[in-house]
């Protein structure tokens with residue numbers, strides 16, 4: 001758990017570190033792709049080195065065994081005591097077993113550390129990225145990168161890398177010792193190794209490609225599945241289970257096709273490797289027998305040579321498995337690394353502090369000629385907006401769908417940064433303030449899915465974890481939630497997933513969370529649906545109360561919220577069209593009048609006329 005706490009506590013710090021320390025992604029450069037994988041292993045190089053030393057030491061015991069066997073066979077011929085070589089064999093066995101165990105533990109543990117680090121780094125990256133960049137990808141796809149891709153990294157970045165080096169060393173060592181025994185038989189072995197190696201070189205990139213495509217399909221699968229489950233009610237109500245299932249199944253099938261292609265190529269590589277080694281053994285046996293027969297080779301040397309040939313199957317098999325694992329790991333590392341393209345939030349600035357936000361004559365938020373775009377080629381979502389929101393009172397933002405209300409909130413919360421113009425909080429310019437210091441002064445209630453994983457109590461204390469029981473009780477009463485909470489099986493300790501809260505009750509819990517302690521600014525994106533009369537009355541009442549001591553800014557959809565606002569900002573097509581109170585706007589602004597008569601503040605502009613008619 002301490003590691004988890006550490007992970008959580010470092011969530012808010014600069015996120016650009018770990019992933020960006022690695023070299024840039026390249027589709028073409030195989031070596032560069034390997035470097036991406038090495039980037040994940042680098043922090044654990046000492047442990048990996050230890051694992052390699054243990055693996056190599058273990059291999060020495062394996063390599064020594066045929067020579068000691070030859071020693072025993074030679075002793076048979078000369079009548080010398082066999083006690084010495086037998087003890088050496090037993091010692092080699094024990095030492096080899098201990099080294100193998102230690103290698104397994106060291107590398108296995110390291111692999112888990114690598115997976116944890118990659119996950120922690122990914123979580124930090126995801127939570128540290130800007131809202132639009134995270135929301136531009138399906139959530140399920142991002143989740144698979146943290147869950148399944150990191151698992152593939154496990155073997156590749158530790159065991160597989162060591163396995164490849166060790167197997168290569170063992171192969172070289174075996175070849176050298178074979179050369180000591182007989183050069184002609186070595187020639188046969190080398191020919192087999194070269195042929196197997198060449199076929200491998202051709203097959204490996206194809207395995208890598210199949211792995212990358214499999215992971216990509218799995219990512220898409222996760223994305224579609226997550227989206228479908230999120231809207232399971234709509235899916236079922238529309239009787240679309242079959243269609244949605246087919247769409248998810250299509251991604252699953254694609255994953256299967258690519259995975260099967262990978263399996264086939266891997267099977268081919270394995271078969272080639274084993275057949276090559278087996279063929280070499282038969283050739284060695286035939287040639288060796290002929291040479292023993294002609295008196296140019298000792299029987300003990302032939303047996304030792306054959307033992308080496310059999311030993312060679314180990315490293316060749318190890319190479320095949322580990323190179324396959326490396327290819328999977330490289331594909332996973334590239335996908336993990338690709339998340340670097342998510343735009344990170346601005347690094348905290350030091351220095352400026354907002355002025356007091358509690359005086360009626362100061363502005364809580366000021367927009368000075370602010371333009372916001374979601375892409376260079378897109379029309380601005382906010383177009384040269386000038387607005388001044390007082391530090392005390394209720395300001396309602398209204399406008400047709402797409403007018404820029406949410407973008408205004410996103411700019412206030414620094415989810416997006418203006419392309420031009422400047423925003424001020426309590427007189428201090430945003431660029432001079434850290435993101436944290438801005439958000440610390442704002443409580444925000446979003447319109448959609450306002451509850452977070454955890455218990456009811458954790459949800460209520462989400463913004464202010466230190467809130468006292470009295471503070472909690474007060475806000476629960478204000479929002480008429482006390483009985484709702486008491487009715488849950490374990491009261492405040494009821495996990496959200498076990499509650500039977502209605503949409504309106506969830507909305508009120510989200511409100512309570514934001515109001516448990518006064519924040520200078522309360523941003524409320526009013527829910528259009530799911531709001532019962534009780535919730536509506538509770539929300540209007542709490543807005544009024546809070547607006548006496550701070551700034552309450554609502555994206556308002558209902559007349560009941562808008563009518564009593566101290567100031568109403570009417571937005572249209574990214575611009576502020578008019579400001580004033582209800583009476584003033586009813587007299588002076590045509591669009592506002594139409595929205596009031598239409599009975600909805602969020603209809604698309606084209607529908608307003610129709611609704612009024």
Ligand SMILES: Nc1ncnc2c1ncn2[C@@H]1O[C@H](COP(=O)(O)OP(=O)(O)OP(=O)(O)O)[C@@H](O)[C@H]1O
Pocket residue numbers: 132374375378380381399400401402403404405406407408602
């Ligand atoms: N993440 C995004 N990427 C690209 N364009 C966006 C994004 N978010 C909003 N927009 C565009 O910016 C404009 C303003 O959208 P915004 O969501 O701020 O309007 P809104 O008034 O809140 O609308 P609604 O009431 O329908 O939520 C729209 O044209 C919208 O298409």
